[in-house]
Amino acid sequence: MDETATQGVFELSAAGQARLEGILARYPTRESALMPALWIIQDEKGHIPPAGIAWLAERLGVEPARVWEVVTFYTMYRSEPQAKWVLQVCHNISCHIMGAPDILRHLEERLGVPRGGRTPDGLFQLEGVECLGSCGSGPCLQIGKHMYENLTPEKVDALLDGLRGGQPPRADTDRELEA
Amino acid sequence: MPRDDCRILSARFGRRDGHKLAVYEADGGYRALRKALTSMTPVAVRDEVKAAGLRGRGGAGFPTGVKWGFVPAGASTVYFMVNADESEPGTFKDRWIMDYDPHAMIEGAILSSYAVGARLCFIYIRGEFGWLIDRVQKAVDEAYAAGYLGRGILGSAYELEMLVHKGAGAYICGEETGLINSVEGRKGQPSIKPPFPAVQGFLRQPTIVNNVETVAAVPYIVREGAATYRRHGTEKSPGTKLWSVSGPVRRPGVYELPLGLPFREFFTQDLGGMADGEELKAVIVGGSSVPVLTADEIMGVNLDYESLAEAGTMLGSGGMIVVPSRCDMVELIQVLMHFYWDESCGQCTPCREGTGWLHKIVKRLRTGAGAPSDVELLERVCDGMMGLTICPLADAAVMPMRSFLQKFRHEFVALAHRPEIAQPRSRWARQTNEVVR
Numbered sequence: 375m376d377e378t379a380t381q382g383v384f385e386l387s388a389a390g391q392a393r394l395e396g397i398l399a400r401y402p403t404r405e406s407a408l409m410p411a412l413w414i415i416q417d418e419k420g421h422i423p424p425a426g427i428a429w430l431a432e433r434l435g436v437e438p439a440r441v442w443e444v445v446t447f448y449t450m451y452r453s454e455p456q457a458k459w460v461l462q463v464c465h466n467i468s469c470h471i472m473g474a475p476d477i478l479r480h481l482e483e484r485l486g487v488p489r490g491g492r493t494p495d496g497l498f499q500l501e502g503v504e505c506l507g508s509c510g511s512g513p514c515l516q517i518g519k520h521m522y523e524n525l526t527p528e529k530v531d532a533l534l535d536g537l538r539g540g541q542p543p544r545a546d547t548d549r550e551l552e553a
Numbered sequence: 554m555p556r557d558d559c560r561i562l563s564a565r566f567g568r569r570d571g572h573k574l575a576v577y578e579a580d581g582g583y584r585a586l587r588k589a590l591t592s593m594t595p596v597a598v599r600d601e602v603k604a605a606g607l608r609g610r611g612g613a614g615f616p617t618g619v620k621w622g623f624v625p626a627g628a629s630t631v632y633f634m635v636n637a638d639e640s641e642p643g644t645f646k647d648r649w650i651m652d653y654d655p656h657a658m659i660e661g662a663i664l665s666s667y668a669v670g671a672r673l674c675f676i677y678i679r680g681e682f683g684w685l686i687d688r689v690q691k692a693v694d695e696a697y698a699a700g701y702l703g704r705g706i707l708g709s710a711y712e713l714e715m716l717v718h719k720g721a722g723a724y725i726c727g728e729e730t731g732l733i734n735s736v737e738g739r740k741g742q743p744s745i746k747p748p749f750p751a752v753q754g755f756l757r758q759p760t761i762v763n764n765v766e767t768v769a770a771v772p773y774i775v776r777e778g779a780a781t782y783r784r785h786g787t788e789k790s791p792g793t794k795l796w797s798v799s800g801p802v803r804r805p806g807v808y809e810l811p812l813g814l815p816f817r818e819f820f821t822q823d824l825g826g827m828a829d830g831e832e833l834k835a836v837i838v839g840g841s842s843v844p845v846l847t848a849d850e851i852m853g854v855n856l857d858y859e860s861l862a863e864a865g866t867m868l869g870s871g872g873m874i875v876v877p878s879r880c881d882m883v884e885l886i887q888v889l890m891h892f893y894w895d896e897s898c899g900q901c902t903p904c905r906e907g908t909g910w911l912h913k914i915v916k917r918l919r920t921g922a923g924a925p926s927d928v929e930l931l932e933r934v935c936d937g938m939m940g941l942t943i944c945p946l947a948d949a950a951v952m953p954m955r956s957f958l959q960k961f962r963h964e965f966v967a968l969a970h971r972p973e974i975a976q977p978r979s980r981w982a983r984q985t986n987e988v989v990r
Contacts, residue, residue: 400714400716401716402673402756403737403738403756405737405738406736406737406738406756407738408738408739409718409719409720409721409735409736409738410718410719412721413719413721434738436738440738440739443739443740444738444739444740447723447740447741447898448680448720448721448722448723448741449721449722449723450680450681450720450721450722451721451722465888465891466642466841466888466889466892467642467643467837467841467874467885467888467889467892468642468643468799468800468874470884470885470888471799471800471801471874471876471877471880471885472799472800472801504640504642504724504892504895504896505640505641505642505643505644505724505841505892506681507639507640507644507645507648507679507681507682508645509642509643509644509645509797509799509805509872509874510645510797510798510799510805510806510807511805512799516681518683519683519684519687520684521684547684548684
């Protein structure tokens with residue numbers, strides 16, 4: 375770990391601070407609030423920077439290494455800045471049977487990057503991920519809270535075009551966000 | 554399209570605005586809680602669930618009331634956790650409960666917490682279910698506002714706090730001790746049992762962890778009674794089970810079935826058979842971690858714990874993965890071995906190394922770099938993993954691996970002896986060292 379990076383200034387917004395206070399008041403120990411606290415940082419900053427880890431460790435009264443091990447154990451915590459849109463395509467068995475490899479190949483061709491890659495403009499990041507719990511409606515991909523199901527290459531193209539054109543994600547599961 | 558004769562868990566699936574408190578109450582929601590808090594002791598609730606014969610629906614199938622009974626009498630601090638970390642490949646039933654009927658889960662969690670004497674309950678939802686976390690949190694907020702949570706619930710002396718805890722992408726947290734460690738703010742690595750969580754779990758206090766589907770059945774049992782619940786299912790497997798069906802059948806989705814229904818009837822009547830142009834090759838009946846059954850085998854089984862055990866597999870989570878004849882079984886097992894390798898927490902050597910070896914060996918068979926001895930090598934690696942680790946993740950990798958080798962051996966042997974028939978690799982394969990292309 376870079377020593378200077380951990381000493382960088384880290385601050386949460388007032389809203390983030392308030393969220394954290396709320397969590398600390400409700401969790402039975404400070405340490406048990408670690409995961410929700412990391413979510414608060416990531417929701418606000420887009421990732422969990424080293425300075426944030428040092429800051430949180432002090433806040434919770436644990437060693438920074440304890441925070442690091444949690445950040446690196448769980449795949450959804452990101453310690454580096456991410457592309458604007460992270461496309462996570464399920465490559466597990468049910469989606470695989472229903473055509474996930476074709477969807478991934480199509481995305482690789484369209485974006486010009488392999489799985490794990492990021493487009494030079496910083497707009498897209500492509501990831502193959504394990505089961506997303508959309509097995510009966512695969513192939514599927516997820517962008518944050520937005521789950522796209524029953525994918526076809528045409529649907530993927532429409533999605534990419536929309537995002538490139540500045541439209542916010544709008545997926546099959548979004549009816550639930552509105553309800 | 555659940556069967557009409559046994560809609561206990563799925564009765565409200567598809568109900569318009571069914572996730573909202575007012576609609577849930579109009580449908581009789583929270584009546585069971587009122588009944589329990591006004592006329593039943595915690596022990597009476599536990600005894601009712603025990604009498605109903607409800608078994609854990611997360612995969613292990615352990616009797617729920619019995620598990621609750623392991624909490625030491627007189628324990629001062631007890632925790633209850635709902636396991637909504639649904640991550641078993643092929644399983645998406647809990648997602649449907651949280652989507653359509655979050656209050657059924659919440660009411661069940663309150664009743665279960667009451668039964669075991671918990672005053673703090675966590676609902677641990679996998680981080681990937683972002684939109685469901687919002688939905689459940691909204692429902693929890695509604696329940697607080699209506700006085701179903703907090704202090705003095707419905708005028709009784711009982712109080713309960715409920716926290717929705719967001720996971721962060723780790724299959725292993727579905728294992729109950731991994732889940733508890735995760736809520737403690739640690740890596741989700743499982744702990745050795747004993748001590749069992751019911752005796753020493755979260756913060757070293759008695760802790761009960763139950764699956765969403767298990768918990769969601771509790772309001773019905775409390776409201777209607779154990780005898781009514783037992784009208785469905787079989788003597789040893791009472792009640793109903795949600796099955797989530799994926800693969801190219803005509804009507805994939807979540808189905809509620811009485812335990813003991815013949816697969817053949819379910820397959821032809823409910824699922825409508827295979828989709829056009831597809832032919833049945835195999836079924837992984839209880840989530841990706843259970844032994845596969847061939848088309849011939851599955852057609853003769855009934856869908857309950859005992860019949861499936863007799864057929865050499867397990868009911869597991871009820872995540873039914875239907876495999877069509879166009880699929881190459883070596884390719885599918887590579888997908889699964891990649892998964893277990895990826896998700897192994899790294900604690901136990903047989904699992905950490907074994908899952909990686911299984912994936913590597915299958916992968917080299919598929920890429921034409923295998924040797925005839927690889928088929929036996931796969932079996933030897935399995936022997937060095939099964940039953941030798943803290944938690945069942947290694948077993949979960951071995952069970953599909955062994956059964957694929959046993960039942961579709963010719964596909965492995967063909968690749969081992971004739972590497973030239975292996976799949977050509979795609980343009981990116983060399984660059985990324987990724988899973989199946």
